[in-house]
Amino acid sequence: MSVVIVDGSTVRDFVGDDEAFNKSVDARFASLDLNGDGVLSRAELRRALETFRLTEADFGVDAITPPGEIAFLYDSIFDQFDLDGSGTIDLLEFRSEMKKILLAVADGLGSSPVQIALEEDPDGGQNFLRQAADLEAAKLAEGSKTNHN
Numbered sequence: 001m002s003v004v005i006v007d008g009s010t011v012r013d014f015v016g017d018d019e020a021f022n023k024s025v026d027a028r029f030a031s032l033d034l035n036g037d038g039v040l041s042r043a044e045l046r047r048a049l050e051t052f053r054l055t056e057a058d059f060g061v062d063a064i065t066p067p068g069e070i071a072f073l074y075d076s077i078f079d080q081f082d083l084d085g086s087g088t089i090d091l092l093e094f095r096s097e098m099k100k101i102l103l104a105v106a107d108g109l110g111s112s113p114v115q116i117a118l119e120e121d122p123d124g125g126q127n128f129l130r131q132a133a134d135l136e137a138a139k140l141a142e143g144s145k146t147n148h149n
């Protein structure tokens with residue numbers, strides 16, 4: 001487990017950096033596409049949402065939700081991702097919705113930096129907030145011309 005400090009602008013900068021953001025989201029998409037058919041099914045998204053719950057807990061969202069409501073929640077989130085109603089989520093839909101979600105997280109954070117404890121991602125993927133913090137740190141290091149190596 002590690003601790004990162006992020007605020008709204010950290011997340012917004014990450015989302016605004018197309019190269020870093022798309023690379024990160026594309027990697028996550030690939031790791032979620034368990035059967036490798038290039039789209040996410042309901043079951044695959046459900047698994048993704050279960051990993052996101054870690055982040056919800058970090059932001060103080062009540063994690064105790066009755067199972068029936070969770071199933072309903074997952075369905076409604078799937079429908080939100082599935083913009084064209086095809087029954088699967090493609091990469092562009094996933095990018096677009098992740099962008100919205102992360103911008104909402106940024107709004108929630110506002111300008112107050114928060115410390116977030118991150119578990120290592122068992123899928124081998126990296127947490128988006130961690131990547132946002134890493135990107136900001138890299139830019140700061142670049143700006144100050146400080147060599148830490």
Ligand SMILES: [Ca+2]
Nearest residue numbers: 033037039040
């Ligand atoms: Ca799939």
